[in-house]
Amino acid sequence: MEEGKVYSQSVAESAAAYAIIKEKFGDAISAFDANETMPFFEVLDVARWQEIALFLRDNGKLKFNYMACLSGVDYPAEEKLGIVCNLESLGELGHRLAVKLKCARNGGSIPTVSCVWHTANWHEREAYDMFGMLFTGHPDMRRILCPEDWEGFPLRKDYKVQETYHGIKVPY
Amino acid sequence: MQELDTAGLGSVRVTRKSDNVVVLEKDLATEQMVLAMGPQHPSTHGVLKLECLTDGEVVTEAVPYLGYLHRCFEKYCENVDYPAIVPYTDRMDYLSGMNSEMAFSVAVEKLLDIEIPRRVEFIRVIVAELNRIASHLVAIGTYGIDLGAFTPFLFCFRDREHILSLLEWASGARMLYNYIWIGGLANDVPADFNKRVREFVAYFRPQAKELYRLLTENEIFVKRTKGIGIMPADVAINYGWSGPMLRGSGVKWDLRRNDPYSVYPELEFNVAVPDGKFSDIGDCLSRHIVRALEIDESLKIIEQCIDKMPGAEGFDPKSAIPKRIRPKEGEVYGRAENPRGELGFYIQSDGKSTKPLRCKARSSCFVNLSAMKDLSKGQLIPDLVAIIGSIDIVLGEVDR
Amino acid sequence: MPFLMGNTLNVWSQAIASFQPMGLPLGLVILAAIPLVFIALYSLTYGVYGERKISAFMQDRLGPMEVGKWGILQTLADILKLIQKEDIVPTNADKFLFVIGPGVLFVGSFLAYAVLPFSPAFIGANLNVGLFYAIGIVALEVVGILAAGWGSNNKWSLYGAVRSVAQIVSYEIPAAIALLCGAMMAGTLDMQKITMLQSGSLGFAHFYLFQSPIAWLPFLIYFIASLAEVNRAPFDIPEAESELVAGYFTEYSGMKFAVIFLAEYGSMFMVSAIISIVFLGGWNSPLPNIGSFALNDLTSGPAWGAFWLIMKGFFFIFVQMWLRWTLPRLRVDQLMYLCWKVLTPFAFVSFVLTAIWEIYVP
Numbered sequence: 065m066e067e068g069k070v071y072s073q074s075v076a077e078s079a080a081a082y083a084i085i086k087e088k089f090g091d092a093i094s095a096f097d098a099n100e101t102m103p104f105f106e107v108l109d110v111a112r113w114q115e116i117a118l119f120l121r122d123n124g125k126l127k128f129n130y131m132a133c134l135s136g137v138d139y140p141a142e143e144k145l146g147i148v149c150n151l152e153s154l155g156e157l158g159h160r161l162a163v164k165l166k167c168a169r170n171g172g173s174i175p176t177v178s179c180v181w182h183t184a185n186w187h188e189r190e191a192y193d194m195f196g197m198l199f200t201g202h203p204d205m206r207r208i209l210c211p212e213d214w215e216g217f218p219l220r221k222d223y224k225v226q227e228t229y230h231g232i233k234v235p236y
Numbered sequence: 237m238q239e240l241d242t243a244g245l246g247s248v249r250v251t252r253k254s255d256n257v258v259v260l261e262k263d264l265a266t267e268q269m270v271l272a273m274g275p276q277h278p279s280t281h282g283v284l285k286l287e288c289l290t291d292g293e294v295v296t297e298a299v300p301y302l303g304y305l306h307r308c309f310e311k312y313c314e315n316v317d318y319p320a321i322v323p324y325t326d327r328m329d330y331l332s333g334m335n336s337e338m339a340f341s342v343a344v345e346k347l348l349d350i351e352i353p354r355r356v357e358f359i360r361v362i363v364a365e366l367n368r369i370a371s372h373l374v375a376i377g378t379y380g381i382d383l384g385a386f387t388p389f390l391f392c393f394r395d396r397e398h399i400l401s402l403l404e405w406a407s408g409a410r411m412l413y414n415y416i417w418i419g420g421l422a423n424d425v426p427a428d429f430n431k432r433v434r435e436f437v438a439y440f441r442p443q444a445k446e447l448y449r450l451l452t453e454n455e456i457f458v459k460r461t462k463g464i465g466i467m468p469a470d471v472a473i474n475y476g477w478s479g480p481m482l483r484g485s486g487v488k489w490d491l492r493r494n495d496p497y498s499v500y501p502e503l504e505f506n507v508a509v510p511d512g513k514f515s516d517i518g519d520c521l522s523r524h525i526v527r528a529l530e531i532d533e534s535l536k537i538i539e540q541c542i543d544k545m546p547g548a549e550g551f552d553p554k555s556a557i558p559k560r561i562r563p564k565e566g567e568v569y570g571r572a573e574n575p576r577g578e579l580g581f582y583i584q585s586d587g588k589s590t591k592p593l594r595c596k597a598r599s600s601c602f603v604n605l606s607a608m609k610d611l612s613k614g615q616l617i618p619d620l621v622a623i624i625g626s627i628d629i630v631l632g633e634v635d636r
Numbered sequence: 637m638p639f640l641m642g643n644t645l646n647v648w649s650q651a652i653a654s655f656q657p658m659g660l661p662l663g664l665v666i667l668a669a670i671p672l673v674f675i676a677l678y679s680l681t682y683g684v685y686g687e688r689k690i691s692a693f694m695q696d697r698l699g700p701m702e703v704g705k706w707g708i709l710q711t712l713a714d715i716l717k718l719i720q721k722e723d724i725v726p727t728n729a730d731k732f733l734f735v736i737g738p739g740v741l742f743v744g745s746f747l748a749y750a751v752l753p754f755s756p757a758f759i760g761a762n763l764n765v766g767l768f769y770a771i772g773i774v775a776l777e778v779v780g781i782l783a784a785g786w787g788s789n790n791k792w793s794l795y796g797a798v799r800s801v802a803q804i805v806s807y808e809i810p811a812a813i814a815l816l817c818g819a820m821m822a823g824t825l826d827m828q829k830i831t832m833l834q835s836g837s838l839g840f841a842h843f844y845l846f847q848s849p850i851a852w853l854p855f856l857i858y859f860i861a862s863l864a865e866v867n868r869a870p871f872d873i874p875e876a877e878s879e880l881v882a883g884y885f886t887e888y889s890g891m892k893f894a895v896i897f898l899a900e901y902g903s904m905f906m907v908s909a910i911i912s913i914v915f916l917g918g919w920n921s922p923l924p925n926i927g928s929f930a931l932n933d934l935t936s937g938p939a940w941g942a943f944w945l946i947m948k949g950f951f952f953i954f955v956q957m958w959l960r961w962t963l964p965r966l967r968v969d970q971l972m973y974l975c976w977k978v979l980t981p982f983a984f985v986s987f988v989l990t991a992i993w994e995i996y997v998p
Contacts, residue, residue: 101346101568129473133569135582135596148582150569150598154473155489162569183476186606194310209303209635218311219594271791279878293795293968382878384869384965390695456870456964617795618967621879 071098077159078103084125089116104148104162110174113165114201117180120151120163128161130154131181136191140221143169145197149177149184173198194219268296271617275304279382279621282631286608288620295620298612300605302635309636313595318344318418318561321595326412328597329633331374334360334367334403335574336633337416342497343570343581344418347563352556356420357499358545359553362433363403363415365534365541369440370399371575372527372534375628379524380451382625383460388451395443398436405429419557430542437535444531452528458514461521465611465623468518475610476603479577480530481627483509484523491573503540505533520626527628530575562590576600576628597636601629670760672746675902682950683901684711690954691961721890726789729887733787738888738895741780745903747773752909753828755919755941766827767819770910771812774865777903778804781874784896785884796883799968800874804865806972810979811861814854817990818844818914821851831918839924839932843917850993853986855915857979859952862907864971866900869960873968908952909945919945 071079075098082096082105092109093116107113120128128151137146146166153159167174176199178185188199189208196217199205207214215226225234249261274285283304289297309328313321325340326333338360345352377392400410406425407415415422451457467477472485482489490507492500508529515521565587571580577600584594604627611623655663685700685708692699700707725734751766753759763769778801785797821844822830836842844851864871875883885896912918919941923931935944966974 099566100349101566104567129470131476132571132578133580133582133596133598135594135598137584137594148567150580150582155487158494162567181476182471182474182606183603186602207303209306211303218308219314269791278881380964384872384876384878385963386691387695387961390697394696450962451964454964456966459970460964460967616967616969618876618879618965 072100074160075100075103077157078161081126081128081159081161084123085116085120088119092116102150102162103160104164106164106166110165110167114175114177114180116163117177121180125157127153127156129156131177131183131187132160134184134187134191136195136197136219138169138195138220139166140169142166145169145172145195145220147174147188147191147197167197171198173200175200176202178202193217196220266291273298273620275301280624281378281629284605284624284629284631284634286612286620286624288612288617290617293616293618295612295615295617298608298620300608302602302605302631305631305635307632307636309597310595313592315591317590318563318592321592322417323412323414325597326414327632328599328636329371329574329576329579329601329630330411331630332367332371332575333411333413334363334416335371335572336579337413338364338498339570339572339574339579340581341416341418342572343568343583344561344563346570347566347568347583347585348419348558348561350419350556350558352419353551353553354499355546355548355551356553356556358541359406359421359425360416361498361500361503362425362538362541362545363406363413365537366399366402366433368575369531369534370396370403372531373399375527375575376447376451376524379625379628380457382621383457385451385454385457388447391443391447391450395440398439402429402432402436405432417554417557418561420555421553424548424551424553427548430545433538434542437539441535444528444535448528452525458521460618461515461524461622461626462519463516464520464619465615465626466516466518467607467611471610472518472607475607477577477607478600478603479574480523480526481577481604483507483526484626485518486510486512486522491571491578495571497572499541499544502544503537505537508533520622523626523628560590563587571598574600576630576633577604579633599633599636601627601631601634602636605629605634670758675746675749675898675905678901678905678946682953683904684714684897686953687957690957694958694961715894718890718894723890723892724887726887728789730787730789733783734887735787735892737780737784737787738885738892738899739780740783741777742895742899742902744774744776744778744780745899745906747776748906748910749902751827752906752945753831753913753918754945755938756832756936757938758942759828762826762828765825767815767825767830767910767914770827770906771808771815774903774906775804775808777899780899781884784888788884788887790887792881793884793886796874796876796880796886799876799880800867800884802968803867803871803873803971803975806975807861807864807871807979810857810975810983811865813980813983813987814858814861815910815914817851817854817986820987820990820994821848822914827913827918831913831920834917835920835936837925837932839920840917840922841924842920843915843922845915848990848993848997850986850989851915853982854990855911857983857986858911858914859955861975861979862911863956863959864975866903866907866956868904868956870963870966871971872960872965873971876965904953904956905949908949908956911952912945912948916948917944918948 079096079098085093092112094106094108096105097103107116120126130152132150132152135148137148139146144166146164149163151161151163165174174197176188178188186208188202192199192205193207193210194217216223228234251259253259269290271288271290273288274280275283285301286298288295309324312324322337322340325336329336373392373396377389380388403413404410406429407413467485469485469487472482486509488507488509493507508526510517510522510525515525563585565585567584569580569582571578579600580598582596583592586593612620652663652666689699700710703709703713725731748770750760751763751770781800782797785793819825822833824830834842834844840846845855867874885893888896921932921935921940921944923935925932
C-alpha cells in the first residue's frame with residue numbers, strides 16, 4: 065500500500081485483514097495489491113496454502129467464512145497456471161479479500177481447500193477440468209463439466225480442440 | 237452333536253433349540269440398487285443426472301453429474317468483445333436474463349469506473365425485479381409440480397406471461413433480452429411503460445396472495461416440505477450458498493443490501509427470512525417461503541422505482557456507453573443478487589484488448605447444487621425430489 | 637315379450653341373459669358388452685374430455701379447442717393416434733407379464749360392473765353377495781399393476797408397482813369396513829336390495845347418508861380410501877409423474893397405454909358407483925314428492941334409474957378430478973400413516989357406532 069494515498073473503506077478493511085495475515089505468515093505471502101476493484105495478495109509458498117486458508121477462516125479477526133468464487137487462470141507468459149479465490153467474511157466482519165496462487169503449467173498442483181470451504185470442492189474440479197492443474201488432497205478429483213474422456217484443457221490459451229470425439233467431428 | 241453344513245445356503249443364522257431341533261433362519265437377500273435419476277427425468281429441472289444408491293425407497297447417496305448443458309460460456313467470453321458477451325449471459329440463467337445482464341454490466345462498469353445515468357439505473361432495477369418475480373414464479377410453480385400440485389404451476393405461468401409481455405414491450409424479446417448494456421440500455425422504455433407496470437403490480441398483488449393460500453398454506457404441501465432437507469446456517473455459508481437458499485437457513489444476507497450496487501441503497505425493502513413459526517429454519521419450506529416473500533418485496537421495489545424515476549426528457553440511454561469498451565488493466569469480481577443467489581463475474585483485463593483475458597462466471601445454482609450430496613443422504617425418493625425442487629436449479633446456469 | 641315389461645326387477649337383464657339362439661349363450665355376451673360400451677363411451681366423453689375441460693377450467697385456460705367445436709372430437713383424435721402408434725415391447729421386458737398386465741388391470745376394474753345395479757331393471761348379475769364381490773374383485777387390479785411394473789424391467793416401474801400394491805392392499809381394509817357399515821344398515825350384501833331399501837317417496841331423505849348421522853363417517857372414509865384404491869391424487873403415488881416418471885406404466889405405449897387409462901377411468905366410475913349405491917341410494921331419485929307434485933314418482937323408472945346412478949357417479953368423479961387438480965401429493969410413509977393410524981381406527985369406530993345405532997335407534 066502506498067503511503068498517503070486515500071483508499072476506499074472496503075480496501076482499507078482488506079488491508080487491515082492483510083496485515084494480520086502478513087504478521088503471521090511473513091514471507092509465505094506477497095505484498096498487498098491495493099487496487100480498488102479487487103484487492104488481493106498472492107500466496108508465494110503454495111505448500112502452506114491449506115494452513116493459510118484455515119487461518120483465514122478461523123482467526124477471530126479474519127473470519128473469512130465464505131468463499132464467493134474460485135477461478136482458474138492461465139498465465140502463458142509466465143508458464144504458469146493459477147487460481148483466484150474471492151473470500152468474504154459473511155455476516156460477521158464484512159470484509160473481502162482475494163487470494164491468488166500459482167503453480168507450474170505442466171503437472172503443477174495446488175493443495176486443496178475443499179476441506180476448509182465446501183464451495184471449493186466443485187470449483188476446484190472445474191478449474192482442473194478447464195486448466196489441468198491438480199489439487200492435491202481433493203476428495204473427488206474428476207472432470208465436472210466436460211466428459212471424462214475429453215482431451216486437453218479447454219480454457220488454456222494454447223488449447224487446440226480435438227478432431228473427433230467418439231467418431232463425432234468436433235470443430236464445425 | 238453334528239455340525240450342519242450351511243455353505244451353500246448363503247447367509248443363514250443357525251440356532252440349536254435342542255439336540256434334535258435346529259432352526260435355520262435365512263435373511264432376505266437385499267441389495268442396494270443404483271438408480272439413474274436423469275438426465276431425462278421430469279423433476280430434475282433439466283438435464284441434471286443424479287446417480288442414486290437406493291435401499292428400497294431410501295436414498296443412501298446421490299451423486300450429481302453435470303455438464304450436459306455445458307456451452308463453453310467462458311471460452312466464448314475470451315473470444316468476443318465485452319458488449320457481445322451480454323447476450324450470452326442471458327442464456328446462462330434463461331429464466332432471469334435481466335438479472336444476469338445486470339450482474340455482468342455491474343462487473344464491467346466497476347472495472348471501467350463509469351458513471352451511469354440515474355434513469356438507466358432505475359429502469360434496470362425495474363426490469364430486473366420484474367424478471368426476479370417471473371423467475372420466482374417459475375420456481376414456485378415447478379416446485380408445486382414436483383410435489384404433485386399441477387394447478388399452481390399454471391397460475392404462476394399465467395402471471396409470468398404478463399411480466400414477459402412487459403419485458404417484451406421494453407426490449408423486444410421474451411426471454412433472451414440483451415436489454416441492459418454495459419454503461420446503459422439498448423433503448424429507453426416505451427412511453428406508457430410505467431403506467432402498465434403499475435397496473436400489473438395492482439393486478440398481481442391479490443394473485444400472489446391467492447397463490448400463497450393455494451400452495452404455501454396447503455396442509456399436504458407443508459407436510460411434504462417441512463423439516464425436509466434441513467441446512468444449518470453455518471454449513472450453508474461454508475457451502476457458499478447464497479440468495480433464497482441462504483436466507484432460507486435464516487441468514488439475513490442479500491447483496492442488494494450487503495454489497496449494494498445500482499440504486500438499491502435508496503430503496504426500502506426487507507430482506508426476507510423465514511420467521512420459523514410456520515417452517516423449520518433451513519428446510520425446503522423455508523426456502524419456498526423466502527421466494528414467496530421476495531415476490532412481495534420486489535413489488536415494493538418496483539413501485540418505489542416508478543415513483544423515484546427521473547423523467548424521459550433529454551434522456552439518452554446510450555449516453556454513458558464508452559465508444560470502445562476497453563477497461564484498464566486489472567481484475568474485478570463483480571456480483572449481483574440473482575433470483576437464485578449470487579451471480580458473480582471474475583473478469584481479467586489486460587488493458588490492451590477489447591476482449592477479456594479471462595471471464596469466469598460464478599453461478600449461484602452451481603454452488604447451491606454442490607450441497608446435494610450431503611442433503612440427500614438418507615432421504616426418501618419423494619423427499620429427494622422435494623430437495624432438488626427447493627434448490628431451484630437452472631441447468632443453463634449450472635453448466636454455463 | 638319380456639323386453640317391454642316395464643320396471644319389474646331385473647326383467648331386462650334376465651330376458652337378455654336367456655336369449656340363446658341356436659343354444660349359444662349370445663345374450664350373456666351382450667349383457668357383458670353393455671357395461672363395456674358404457675365404460676368406453678363414458679371414459680371417452682366424460683373421462684378424458686371432461687377431465688381436460690374441468691382441469692382447464694380450474695387452471696384458467698381453455699383446454700382442447702381445435703378438434704371440432706370446443707374440441708369435442710379431441711379424444712377421438714387421441715384414440716386414432718394411439719391406435720396408429722407402434723406397440724413397443726422393451727427388449728429386456730418379461731414379455732408375458734408385460735402383455736397381460738394391462739389386460740388384467742382392465743378386467744379387474746371391469747368385472748365389478750357385473751354387480752352394479754344400473755337401474756331397477758338392469759343388473760348384470762344379481763348376486764346376493766354383490767357388495768362383497770365388488771370389494772374383492774378390485775384386488776385383481778393389484779395383480780395387473782404388479783405384472784405391468786415387474787414385467788417392464790424398469791426400476792421406476794418397479795417402484796411404482798411396489799408402491800401401488802402396498803397402497804391398494806392397505807386401503808382395502810378401511811374401505812371394506814366402511815362399506816360394511818352400509819351393509820349393516822341395509823342388512824344385506826345384495827346391491828340391488830341395498831338400493832331398493834333406500835327408495836321411498838321422500839327421495840333423498842331415504843338415503844342412508846341422511847338416515848343416520850353416523851353414516852357420514854364411513855362415507856368419508858370410503859371416499860378417501862377409494863381415492864387411494866384407484867390411484868388418484870392426492871394418492872397418485874404409484875404413478876407420481878414427478879418422482880417415478882410415470883410409475884408402473886412408464887414403458888407402455890400405444891393401445892396398451894390406452895387400456896391402462898381405460899382401466900383407471902373404469903375403476904374411477906366403479907368406486908363412485910359403489911359409494912352412490914351404498915350411501916346415496918343408487919338409482920333412486922333424490923327428488924321428493926311434495927304434496928301433489930309427485931316429483932319422485934315422475935323421475936323414477938328404469939331409464940331414470942340409470943340416469944341417476946350415472947349422474948351420482950359423475951358427481952363423485954368430478955370431486956375426484958377437483959381434488960386431483962388442487963392438492964399436492966402425499967409421501968409414501970404419510971400415505972401409510974393415514975391408512976393405518978387414521979382411517980382404519982376411525983373405520984372401526986364407525987363400525988361399532990353403526991352397530992349401536994342400528995340396535996338402539998329404531
